[in-house]
Amino acid sequence: MTEPIPPGKGNPVAGVIVRLHVVDDLATWRVLALALVRNAVSIGILARPVGNVSQVEDLIAEIAFQAARELRLLAEPLFNGGQYTEALAYYLPAFEIYPRSYNGGVAYYVGRCYQLLGDFAAAKPYFEYVTDHFAGRDIADSAAYRLREMGY
Numbered sequence: 001m002t003e004p005i006p007p008g009k010g011n012p013v014a015g016v017i018v019r020l021h022v023v024d025d026l027a028t029w030r031v032l033a034l035a036l037v038r039n040a041v042s043i044g045i046l047a048r049p050v051g052n053v054s055q056v057e058d059l060i061a062e063i064a065f066q067a068a069r070e071l072r073l074l075a076e077p078l079f080n081g082g083q084y085t086e087a088l089a090y091y092l093p094a095f096e097i098y099p100r101s102y103n104g105g106v107a108y109y110v111g112r113c114y115q116l117l118g119d120f121a122a123a124k125p126y127f128e129y130v131t132d133h134f135a136g137r138d139i140a141d142s143a144a145y146r147l148r149e150m151g152y
Contacts, residue, residue: 068098072106072143084113095126104134107144 048119075090091110094101111126123146130143 003067064098065101068094068106070104071097072109075109079109079113084116088113100133101127104137104139104143105128107133108139111143111146115146115150120152123150124152 006030071090071094075087075094078084078087078090079093088110091106094106095110099107107126107129111123111130114120114123114126127147128145131147134140134143
């Protein structure tokens, strides 16, 4: 497990907190790459070589998308196997990196993990995120159903 290091205390990616609860080389490196690119952009190192700000933002978005995808793929078999706490170790960082990941699916499954673990208060904001950001889609209807199911 990697513990967060406060900014300015020897943290090479100042201002970025990286919380990894798993040790998987591909996922770990993708998350760290995202943090490093964001830090390089924030201090102006990467902005010139890449071109313009739009290109940098596109690069960050692509890295975030791919990192969240890898984490989601690692979480799915755990969720399907009923290992909800273990699945959260992958789903939560995926949501933090790219909240809209999997068209709301990551947020939905974070909510489902918490719901199935009996922590309705923790599940609620993730289902609400899905209903707020993906209105009119089946996943929003499913999230609304889960909220009603929990009494909200």
